Amino acid sequence: MTKTNRSLEEIVSAVLQVAVEDVVDEATPETLKSWNSLNHVHVVLAIEEVFGVRFSAEEISSVRRIADFRRVLRKSGITS
Amino acid sequence: MSFLGATLRWREISNSQRPGQLNVAVLASFTLDPLVPYLGVELDKAGLAARISVGPYQQIVQECLSDRSSTAQLAPQVLIAWARFEELWRGQPVPLTDPISRYRESAMEQLEILIEACRRWRSTLLYVLPAIPELSPLGIGDALNPTGVFSTATQIRETLRTRLIQEQGALILDAERILRDLGSERSYDERLNALAHIPYTNLFFERVAVGLTRVIAMDRRAAKKVVVVDADNTLWGGVVGEVGTAGIDLHSNGPGEAYRSFQTFLLQLRRAGMLLALCSKNAEQDVWEVFARTDMILRREHLSAWRINWQPKAQNIEEIARELGLGLDSCVFIDDDPVQIGEVQRAHAEVACLRMPADPCNWMAMVKDTDVFDRFPPTPEDGVRAHHQDAEKQRANLMRVSQTLDEYRTSLNVEVSICPAAETDVERLTQLIQKTNQFNLNCRRRSRREVCELLQNDRFLIRLVRATDRFGDYGIVGAFVIWSESDRATLDTFLLSCRAIGRGIEDAMLACCQELIGSPRQLLATLEECPRNEPARMFFARYGLSSCGALTRLEAAAWPGHIKRKLATHEDVERGDPGVSMRE
Numbered sequence: 001m002t003k004t005n006r007s008l009e010e011i012v013s014a015v016l017q018v019a020v021e022d023v024v025d026e027a028t029p030e031t032l033k034s035w036n037s038l039n040h041v042h043v044v045l046a047i048e049e050v051f052g053v054r055f056s057a058e059e060i061s062s063v064r065r066i067a068d069f070r071r072v073l074r075k076s077g078i079t080s
Numbered sequence: 081m082s083f084l085g086a087t088l089r090w091r092e093i094s095n096s097q098r099p100g101q102l103n104v105a106v107l108a109s110f111t112l113d114p115l116v117p118y119l120g121v122e123l124d125k126a127g128l129a130a131r132i133s134v135g136p137y138q139q140i141v142q143e144c145l146s147d148r149s150s151t152a153q154l155a156p157q158v159l160i161a162w163a164r165f166e167e168l169w170r171g172q173p174v175p176l177t178d179p180i181s182r183y184r185e186s187a188m189e190q191l192e193i194l195i196e197a198c199r200r201w202r203s204t205l206l207y208v209l210p211a212i213p214e215l216s217p218l219g220i221g222d223a224l225n226p227t228g229v230f231s232t233a234t235q236i237r238e239t240l241r242t243r244l245i246q247e248q249g250a251l252i253l254d255a256e257r258i259l260r261d262l263g264s265e266r267s268y269d270e271r272l273n274a275l276a277h278i279p280y281t282n283l284f285f286e287r288v289a290v291g292l293t294r295v296i297a298m299d300r301r302a303a304k305k306v307v308v309v310d311a312d313n314t315l316w317g318g319v320v321g322e323v324g325t326a327g328i329d330l331h332s333n334g335p336g337e338a339y340r341s342f343q344t345f346l347l348q349l350r351r352a353g354m355l356l357a358l359c360s361k362n363a364e365q366d367v368w369e370v371f372a373r374t375d376m377i378l379r380r381e382h383l384s385a386w387r388i389n390w391q392p393k394a395q396n397i398e399e400i401a402r403e404l405g406l407g408l409d410s411c412v413f414i415d416d417d418p419v420q421i422g423e424v425q426r427a428h429a430e431v432a433c434l435r436m437p438a439d440p441c442n443w444m445a446m447v448k449d450t451d452v453f454d455r456f457p458p459t460p461e462d463g464v465r466a467h468h469q470d471a472e473k474q475r476a477n478l479m480r481v482s483q484t485l486d487e488y489r490t491s492l493n494v495e496v497s498i499c500p501a502a503e504t505d506v507e508r509l510t511q512l513i514q515k516t517n518q519f520n521l522n523c524r525r526r527s528r529r530e531v532c533e534l535l536q537n538d539r540f541l542i543r544l545v546r547a548t549d550r551f552g553d554y555g556i557v558g559a560f561v562i563w564s565e566s567d568r569a570t571l572d573t574f575l576l577s578c579r580a581i582g583r584g585i586e587d588a589m590l591a592c593c594q595e596l597i598g599s600p601r602q603l604l605a606t607l608e609e610c611p612r613n614e615p616a617r618m619f620f621a622r623y624g625l626s627s628c629g630a631l632t633r634l635e636a637a638a639w640p641g642h643i644k645r646k647l648a649t650h651e652d653v654e655r656g657d658p659g660v661s662m663r664e
Contacts, residue, residue, distance in 0.1 A: 014084060015084065038111070038276065041272060042083070045114060045282055049082045055271075056271065057274050057275055061275060
């Protein structure tokens with residue numbers, strides 16, 4: 001299990017420029033307005049770097065809400 | 081730097097709203113938004129606070145054709161354009177048997193549109209020369225195909241490069257160079273390309289940002305002028321004071337060979353226009369004995385200055401700079417000893433210091449990763465700069481034997497010709513404008529693009545000054561620019577290279593300015609105080625400009641009697657206006 005200084009919520013909050021409290025499991029591009037397709041890639045780039053993982057294209061496009069990031073991270077053995 | 085780190089830092093920089101921002105626009109054939117934070121951070125590190133806007137994806141031509149496009153509205157100072165072959169060739173089969181012209185046209189058409197837009201918007205074009213695509217239907221057999229992917233892309237790249245070089249002021253970053261450094265595995269990201277048309281990795285974008293910043297900085301700053309090297313364990317293996325001349329390692333098999341190849345590199349720098357100097361803590365005799373060895377590649381005559389003594393190196397470097405008439409910010413210092421480097425860096429933060437690696441075989445990494453050797457291709461003046469230093473020594477000898485300053489000046493047999501600047505002079509004129517510190521009216525710096533604009537504006541009278549004397553040709557050593565109005569004329573720029581100061585050439589230049597504008601028009605100028613332009617201030621004080629910052633009329637100057645006015649050569653006349661140099 002990998003430990004990092006930043007939590008998933010903190011990374012998403014930093015890239016999307018939203019409050020950490022708003023980054024809840026149920027949050028989606030509809031509830032977080034800055035979560036557009038380009039920022040989606042930026043969030044992925046940041047998560048991959050911080051947790052030292054690499055998602056497949058399918059995993060990246062399967063993410064529809066914050067909980068999905070947690071799910072794909074778990075597949076790489078990371079509890080976020 | 082991580083992508084997240086760069087993103088946060090860039091946000092911080094963007095929000096700080098510092099003045100003097102460089103306006104940069106980026107147009108590409110793919111999504112390159114991840115480049116922006118890296119580029120912003122790198123430019124900031126280089127002291128170039130920037131605003132960066134990315135144009136709509138895949139809209140290079142559309143953005144450039146209209147002066148109402150979002151990119152045009154920004155009036156960018158620098159336009160970065162990056163079209164990959166993969167997108168340029170989209171919709172047609174990859175090169176296999178068709179003639180190269182089929183692929184070349186789209187790239188060249190797009191480049192012409194970019195060049196035209198940059199002329200209209202007065203932007204500096206920074207073109208990213210696209211990397212060679214990696215995929216070929218022939219696999220390794222592509223190498224045997226003269227109309228294959230590699231061959232076609234290579235030939236188009238050279239056509240693009242040739243065209244860009246003709247366009248004064250345009251800049252190039254070669255994506256192939258970065259790809260080669262990093263390797264394709266670490267450069268391409270096919271996942272992100274499929275998902276978001278982002279073909280490259282973060283790491284690649286980070287390196288591109290460094291490269292773009294280096295090109296922009298190279299365009300806006302003076303190149304370094306002298307490399308000061310240590311001797312023991314930098315030029316050769318071992319300490320001569322301990323092992324003696326014979327014990328020094330310069331053997332052709334082993335680490336000695338690495339020192340020899342480093343010496344060869346120093347000679348390449350010299351050919352490119354840099355001066356070489358030596359700074360060593362040793363007995364002078366010992367060092368020259370090593371230089372006399374036949375396996376030394378660097379010879380004593382290649383050195384323009386040296387200090388071999390036990391003084392602190394910071395002091396020696398200061399003396400070397402003074403002897404060569406250069407500022408400390410023009411100096412690069414290379415030493416293997418971190419203590420020496422630390423001392424020099426503490427005393428002179430403006431000296432660029434490089435540490436020779438403990439294993440000399442790694443010297444190439446030291447010079448490859450640094451920007452201190454970045455410079456434009458040499459002008460004719462660069463190629464002969466080191467010879468100028470030799471002539472300078474002969475002049476110093478003449479000065480010693482002359483009874484008076486007048487006698488010295490007369491015996492130099494100086495000849496001066498002053499000609500209008502042509503398009504082909506842009507490189508040298510820009511170099512003079514960017515580098516001249518001591519004899520400079522106002523140290524007004526201009527980029528190559530700005531110099532091109534000057535040349536296209538008839539209201540500016542621009543003249544270049546060429547001088548020779550009995551010891552050699554100084555080349556183009558000076559320039560002046562006059563802003564000409566119907567009732568008066570203002571000196572915009574007036575500069576002379578430090579190696580030509582004090583011979584009356586400056587008086588000849590001023591006399592020429594006044595002839596050019598013709599009476600009764602007055603010649604005005606505002607003298608500015610700049611860090612090292614005391615020689616210029618002293619000179620202009622003689623012609624009535626006693627205080628800085630005020631627009632003042634210049635008193636009449638006369639062409640000095642000891643300077644011969646050289647007729648313009650046939651070549652000068654060919655270039656257009658024979659100018660004042662024809663008038664005897």
